[in-house]
Amino acid sequence: METFIQVIVNGVLQSGIYMITTIGLAIAVGIVTIINLSHGEFLMIGAFIGYLFYQILGIDPLISIVLAGMIVFFLGVVTYEVSMKKVLFTPEINQLILTFGISIFLHNLAKILAGAKPSFSLHPEPAYSKAWNINLIGDAKLGIGISVAKFIIFIVALGIVIGLFYILKNTKIGKSMRAVEQNRYGASVVGVNVVNTFRIAFGISVALAASAGVMLCIVVSIDPHMGFGYTLKAFAIIMMAGLGNLKGVLWASLTMGIIESAVGTYVPGGTGWSDGVFFLIILIVLIVKPEGLFKK
Amino acid sequence: MESYSREKEIVLKIDKISKHFGGLKAVDGISFDLRNKEILAVIGPNGAGKTTTFNLISGVLPLTSGQIYFKDTEITNIQPNKRCKMGIGRTFQIMQLFDDMSVLDNITTGAIFGHANRSLKEAKKKAEEICERLHLTEYKDYDSSELPLAHRKRLEIARAYATGPEILLLDEIMEGLNMVEAKEMVDLIKSIRDEGISVISIDHVMHTVKEMADWVIVVNYGQMLTQGTYNEVVNSPEVIEAYLGKEEED
Amino acid sequence: MKIETKKQTEKIFMIGGGALILLFPLLASGLQGTSYFLTIGKHIFLYATFALAWDMLARTGQVSFAHPAFFGLGAYFSAILFKKYAVMGLIPSMIVSLILCMAIAFALGIVTLRLKGLYFAIATLAFTLVMQTVATQLDGVTNGTAGITLPVILGQNDYAIYYFFVIFMGAIIFLSEYVQRSKYHYSFTAIRSNEEVAKVVGIDIVKDKVLIFTVSSGIAALLGMFYAYTSNFIDPASTFNLEIGTMGLAIAVLGGLYSTIGPIIGGFILVVLQEVLSNIVDTGYMLVYGLVIILVILFLPKGVVGLWNHIAEKKKSS
Numbered sequence: 001m002e003t004f005i006q007v008i009v010n011g012v013l014q015s016g017i018y019m020i021t022t023i024g025l026a027i028a029v030g031i032v033t034i035i036n037l038s039h040g041e042f043l044m045i046g047a048f049i050g051y052l053f054y055q056i057l058g059i060d061p062l063i064s065i066v067l068a069g070m071i072v073f074f075l076g077v078v079t080y081e082v083s084m085k086k087v088l089f090t091p092e093i094n095q096l097i098l099t100f101g102i103s104i105f106l107h108n109l110a111k112i113l114a115g116a117k118p119s120f121s122l123h124p125e126p127a128y129s130k131a132w133n134i135n136l137i138g139d140a141k142l143g144i145g146i147s148v149a150k151f152i153i154f155i156v157a158l159g160i161v162i163g164l165f166y167i168l169k170n171t172k173i174g175k176s177m178r179a180v181e182q183n184r185y186g187a188s189v190v191g192v193n194v195v196n197t198f199r200i201a202f203g204i205s206v207a208l209a210a211s212a213g214v215m216l217c218i219v220v221s222i223d224p225h226m227g228f229g230y231t232l233k234a235f236a237i238i239m240m241a242g243l244g245n246l247k248g249v250l251w252a253s254l255t256m257g258i259i260e261s262a263v264g265t266y267v268p269g270g271t272g273w274s275d276g277v278f279f280l281i282i283l284i285v286l287i288v289k290p291e292g293l294f295k296k
Numbered sequence: 297m298e299s300y301s302r303e304k305e306i307v308l309k310i311d312k313i314s315k316h317f318g319g320l321k322a323v324d325g326i327s328f329d330l331r332n333k334e335i336l337a338v339i340g341p342n343g344a345g346k347t348t349t350f351n352l353i354s355g356v357l358p359l360t361s362g363q364i365y366f367k368d369t370e371i372t373n374i375q376p377n378k379r380c381k382m383g384i385g386r387t388f389q390i391m392q393l394f395d396d397m398s399v400l401d402n403i404t405t406g407a408i409f410g411h412a413n414r415s416l417k418e419a420k421k422k423a424e425e426i427c428e429r430l431h432l433t434e435y436k437d438y439d440s441s442e443l444p445l446a447h448r449k450r451l452e453i454a455r456a457y458a459t460g461p462e463i464l465l466l467d468e469i470m471e472g473l474n475m476v477e478a479k480e481m482v483d484l485i486k487s488i489r490d491e492g493i494s495v496i497s498i499d500h501v502m503h504t505v506k507e508m509a510d511w512v513i514v515v516n517y518g519q520m521l522t523q524g525t526y527n528e529v530v531n532s533p534e535v536i537e538a539y540l541g542k543e544e545e546d
Numbered sequence: 547m548k549i550e551t552k553k554q555t556e557k558i559f560m561i562g563g564g565a566l567i568l569l570f571p572l573l574a575s576g577l578q579g580t581s582y583f584l585t586i587g588k589h590i591f592l593y594a595t596f597a598l599a600w601d602m603l604a605r606t607g608q609v610s611f612a613h614p615a616f617f618g619l620g621a622y623f624s625a626i627l628f629k630k631y632a633v634m635g636l637i638p639s640m641i642v643s644l645i646l647c648m649a650i651a652f653a654l655g656i657v658t659l660r661l662k663g664l665y666f667a668i669a670t671l672a673f674t675l676v677m678q679t680v681a682t683q684l685d686g687v688t689n690g691t692a693g694i695t696l697p698v699i700l701g702q703n704d705y706a707i708y709y710f711f712v713i714f715m716g717a718i719i720f721l722s723e724y725v726q727r728s729k730y731h732y733s734f735t736a737i738r739s740n741e742e743v744a745k746v747v748g749i750d751i752v753k754d755k756v757l758i759f760t761v762s763s764g765i766a767a768l769l770g771m772f773y774a775y776t777s778n779f780i781d782p783a784s785t786f787n788l789e790i791g792t793m794g795l796a797i798a799v800l801g802g803l804y805s806t807i808g809p810i811i812g813g814f815i816l817v818v819l820q821e822v823l824s825n826i827v828d829t830g831y832m833l834v835y836g837l838v839i840i841l842v843i844l845f846l847p848k849g850v851v852g853l854w855n856h857i858a859e860k861k862k863s864s
Contacts, residue, residue: 035664086844092663093609094843097799100792101839108833232671239668269683276679279672286669287657354746380748394739396804397732405732409748416729459748 006144007265008258013150015257016157017212018237022249023164024208025234030244031181031201034084035092037099039234040227041106042072042206046213047222048110051120054217060126065156065214072210076203084202103228110224121221128152129218153215160211161250164204168246177201181244229275236282242292251294256281300510300525304331306367307494308353308384308463313362314518315348322348324518325362330463335485335495337509337526339502341538345518346498347389350465353496354386355379366463380410385461387452389468389498393440399451400436403427403458410459423458430454430484446477450484457488464488466497470504482508502530514538555854556807563810567712571705584704586821588776591711592769594813595718596790597797599765601809602722603758604798605731607738609663610759611791612654612670613766615677618786620647620767621774622681625694630687636699640771644764651763655756662741671788678786693781696774707776714772715810718765722806730754735804800842802849811850 021043028036049068053059059067083102087094114120122129131145168174176197179187188194209230216222237256241248256278263274285293308330315323323345330336338346351357353364355376363372371379385406394402403426407419414422427433430450435443440451449469456464466485470478482504489495499505505512506526513523514535521534529535567587574583596613603610623643628636658669681688688694700706725731733754736744744751774780793816794809801812819838823831846853 029664083840083844090847092667093604093795093799093803094847096609096667097796098840098843100796101836101843104836105833105840106836108836112833232675235664235668236672239665243664272683273679276676276683279675279679283669283672283676286661286665286672290661290665356742356746375750376745377748377750380746386746388743392740392743394736394743396735396739401732401735405736405749406747408729408732411748416727419729455747 003265007261009144009146011258011261012254013147013154013257014261015253016154017215018233018253018257019250020157020160020208021212021230022234022237022253023161023246024205024212025231026238026241026244026246026249027177027201027208028205029238030246031177032080032084032198032205033088034202035095035099036084036205037096037231038103038106038227039206039209040229040231041103041110042076042227043209043213043216043230044107044110044222044224044227045075046072046210047217047226048120048213049210050214050217051122051222054122054126061122061214061218062152062156065211068214069207069211073203073207076206077199079206080199080202085198088198103231107224107227114224119221119223120217122217126218147219149218153218157212157215160208164208165246173197173200233278236279239282239290240285240292241294245292245294248292248294302331302334302511304333306330307332308496309365310349310353311363311365313349313352313364314360315345315352315357316360321518323352326515326518326520328513328520328523330494330496331511332494333489333492334510335489335497335508337505337512338496338498338515339500339505339512340515340521344515346515347467348518349515350386350467350496350498353465354384377409380459381412383460383462384465385410385456385459385463386465387456387467387469389471391448391452393448393451393455395439395441397440398437399432399440399443400424400427402440402451403432403454406455406458407460410461426454426458430457445472449473449481453484461493464493464495466495468498468500470499470501478504555851555858556805559807559811571708581704584708586817587708588711589821590814590817591715592773593790593793593797593817594810595711595715596766596769597794597801597809597813598715598718598722598806599762599769600791600794601798601803601805602725603762605725605734605738605804606755606758607662607741608755608759609667609795610670610762611667611788612651612673612763613794614786614788614791615674616647616651616763616766617770617773617790618677618681618782619650620644620770621780621785622688622694623647624771625696625774625780626687629694629696630689636775640768643771644767647767648760648764651760652756654763655759659752659755674786674788674791678782678788681782681786688782691781691783693779695779696777698778699775711772714768719806719810726806730758734758796839800839800849802851805851808849808851815850
């Protein structure tokens with residue numbers, strides 16, 4: 001029983017990072033209509049910003065979540081201006097290939113800059129990198145462990161999600177983004193600056209990935225190749241949620257986080273299978289219910 | 297027109313067909329039939345269910361209920377590509393030409409796949425003939441997206457005609473044409489009918505309906521209001537009510 | 547006029563390129579490091595054929611990422627039957643492997659039929675990742691990451707291997723050209739343009755989509771086998787390799803989509819470029835490779851063939 005609870009807890013905590021990464025990608029796909037295969041590379045950049053700020057400047061990664069978000073926002077705007085903008089109305093395949101090229105470019109650039117060292121983790125670990133042991137029913141043997149860092153990250157992630165939904169609902173730029181998503185021509189008629197909305201939406205999209213990256217650098221070791229896996233998973237979660245369903249992304253992230261954690265625990269040779277199971281579920285969802293599992 | 301008799305054989309029988317999208321009854325129990333060598337015009341306000349009816353006849357959408365018979369065969373559950381091969385051709389309201397193809401290739405595509413066993417060589421020859429007949433030869437190597445509107449409309453017809461239809465469904469083929477172009481189009485459609493092809497035409501332009509339609513049916517809110525010859529229909533009280541104010545525009 | 551130019555372009559490339567490919571080993575035989583050049587040749591033909599098979603499917607609008615899965619499955623089915631359990635000879639194992647792969651492709655093609663664009667791309671991508679995991683994890687059958695060591699066919703003769711890949715590429719070029727000149731050219735283009743309308747003009751889109759998906763995936767499986775038996779060793783990372791799939795896609799785009807000649811030219815350029823770069827810059831040549839892809843899409847979206855046609859037309863009209 002306690003393992004079961006542990007599995008759920010781990011899954012839920014993991015899902016926070018999926019949520020903000022995927023909502024970021026969902027904004028690019030749904031609002032800017034860019035199929036961005038380089039999304040995960042911005043997560044990787046965020047992770048390295050968090051790492052470097054901590055190692056060199058001694059800035060706590062929790063603060064870097066905001067800093068990396070801002071830096072990568074501008075990086076995203078620049079990327080949008082010099083490249084994405086030009087493939088907005090071209091066939092999907094052009095977008096896939098362009099952003100794939102950007103992905104190769106960015107992660108190889110990171111690889112060169114990183115040099116020979118294969119992976120990086122924070123040293124010394126921040127003070128909150130420890131675990132709470134919570135005893136169930138007052139019995140020490142039936143305890144579960146909760147990583148404090150993962151817990152904080154999950155809360156921060158939820159905070160970001162709530163903030164984002166607030167922005168989408170109540171601010172001018174948020175309203176423009178939703179208007180553009182509904183109907184870009186209609187939006188421009190009623191006075192929305194579509195071009196500017198795209199630019200900012202893309203910036204927000206990759207900034208979210210970057211803040212997820214900073215969170216990751218606290219809890220796992222990072223490397224230049226970490227991005228693409230997250231791109232794939234984020235796409236998979238979007239498909240599961242149903243295209244254009246932001247709230248569905250939250251549920252789908254939660255589901256996938258828990259399933260991944262369960263497979264890692266219960267299946268023999270577990271962690272090796274977890275990616276496979278993850279994508280098998282996505283494949284089945286796409287075949288059986290391509291409009292997504294969750295209600296809008 | 298008044299003396300038009302509908303005693304020719306029935307080529308298409310629509311029997312209480314419905315299409316519901318959730319709570320919306322886009323088509324709600326429409327019945328009518330199409331006679332051999334007849335031009336039947338379907339009129340009615342926007343959103344009346346005209347294009348949905350075409351989608352049901354051509355098989356693009358499955359029916360919620362009802363039956364469709366092509367001559368003596370029930371085709372209600374037959375795939376659209378098979379319906380095309382049986383002899384039902386159609387055009388689209390929002391023109392759906394194959395953009396990556398030349399004008400001639402668009403027609404050739406219809407000429408190949410509308411028939412059960414036609415070789416590519418025969419189809420190409422047929423396509424050239426149709427191109428000539430519909431005055432598109434001059435443009436045959438153009439990309440279809442480069443054509444002016446009236447020519448695009450004609451290409452839509454050409455592609456559907458190339459499938460060798462016995463029934464041709466035309467969706468808003470007159471829309472956006474000027475007087476001269478509309479006159480040419482009317483002549484073309486009449487000549488197609490005179491070849492022995494039965495035509496159903498969704499049309500908003502009343503003077504072209506008047507000029508070419510042998511029989512008119514009026515739909516609104518997914519149901520048929522009335523049917524008859526042009527003069528009968530425009531004088532019927534139901535239609536005057538549904539179209540009040542609309543008449544003046546046209 | 548446009549079509550004329552295009553045909554001429556293809557003719558020039560076909561004849562000139564064909565002669566060069568056939569004579570290259572003779573010309574290179576005097577040079578030092580012949581075997582190195584022949585190996586690059588093999589890579590060019592392997593990737594170009596892969597990209598061509600992928601392009602044949604893309605002509606129906608299906609952007610597939612399942613090709614690396616079939617590349618890997620082809621290699622593994624045959625290797626397991628022939629080497630690991632030694633239940634049959636080499637050729638029978640390849641035939642059985644091809645049949646199995648095409649059966650799987652047929653089934654996958656049917657279940658993914660109604661998915662379009664991004665959905666289809668992600669579904670096929672997921673399929674590849676699942677297969678990759680299975681190949682890695684089922685180590686009792688596949689040896690897992692330890693891989694399987696295989697004999698090299700054709701007496702390990704670099705010349706023979708070179709010509710073997712040339713012949714196979716030739717066969718697929720022939721197949722592709724047959725498709726381009728047949729009814730399928732019209733149905734594929736129509737399906738890519740608009741599936742609904744394609745149905746209404748009488749095209750059996752289910753049949754055509756599944757057919758080309760099966761054939762195209764089957765070619766990927768064969769290439770996987772040929773790769774396996776000319777490389778001495780396979781493991782899940784080198785065969786179920788998403789990079790092969792994405793490279794195939796990049797090659798087709800660089801050369802020019804929906805043509806026979808495009809993927810062949812693209813394969814030649816990208817493989818040579820990668821080889822040259824890896825010799826000049828020690829690390830990070832992949833950086834330049836990424837940059838090339840970006841620049842092609844931004845400035846040359848119709849690929850090299852598109853550029854060539856453009857230049858040829860300008861010359862003609864001036």
